[in-house]
Amino acid sequence: MSAEPARPEPPMVGSQREQLTGFLDFHRATVVWKCGGLTDEQARRSLVPSELTTIAGLLGHLTFVEEYWFSIVLAGKPDRWREAFAEDPDAEFRRAMRTPIARLLAEYEQECRRSREILAGLDFDKVVTFRGDRAVSVHWVVAHMVEETARHAGHLDLLRELTDGLVGE
Numbered sequence: 001m002s003a004e005p006a007r008p009e010p011p012m013v014g015s016q017r018e019q020l021t022g023f024l025d026f027h028r029a030t031v032v033w034k035c036g037g038l039t040d041e042q043a044r045r046s047l048v049p050s051e052l053t054t055i056a057g058l059l060g061h062l063t064f065v066e067e068y069w070f071s072i073v074l075a076g077k078p079d080r081w082r083e084a085f086a087e088d089p090d091a092e093f094r095r096a097m098r099t100p101i102a103r104l105l106a107e108y109e110q111e112c113r114r115s116r117e118i119l120a121g122l123d124f125d126k127v128v129t130f131r132g133d134r135a136v137s138v139h140w141v142v143a144h145m146v147e148e149t150a151r152h153a154g155h156l157d158l159l160r161e162l163t164d165g166l167v168g169e
Helices: 016-035 040-044 055-074 082-087 091-096 101-120 138-164
Strands: 127-130 134-137
Touching: 016 055, 016 101, 016 138, 040 055, 040 101, 055 091, 055 101, 055 127, 055 138, 082 091, 101 138, 134 138
Parallel strands: none
Antiparallel strands: 127 134
16 A cells, blocks of 8 residues: 555535545545555455455445446446345455455446446436335435445555554545
8 A cells, every 4th residue: 555545636616516526536546545455365354343344345345336326226237236135135245255356456446437437427416216116316326425435445444554554544
């Protein structure tokens, strides 16, 4: 993990879209930074009581939520995780524990690129049907993903410090 991560600074002046997507990209870059430079063993190490709350597990989860909210909910693509979750509600965490960290990082960065592409073609006020009878706006999805990504970046920060002592905001 580098001492000086390359993260885009969110604009302090701009539209809601510019600021929210700026914060989302900042937190996505933080996730990549916190997960970089680790061995597979370090990424899978269980350091807290929940055996699934590992660097690898959180990265797998974040990759899934990017796919879920942007590709499945907003773009209407098929949910390739449906069967896996029917068998195991923690499927994304468990899959990540068997996947090399370099592959997990590549998959996360690819999913973030795909999410940006989907979002670029959508109006922030667009509303889509969600889980059959509910509705959700693009704006809400982006705000939720800022929260989700930032929360797990905080978990990753703690796990990284416990793994090799490196810290940074």
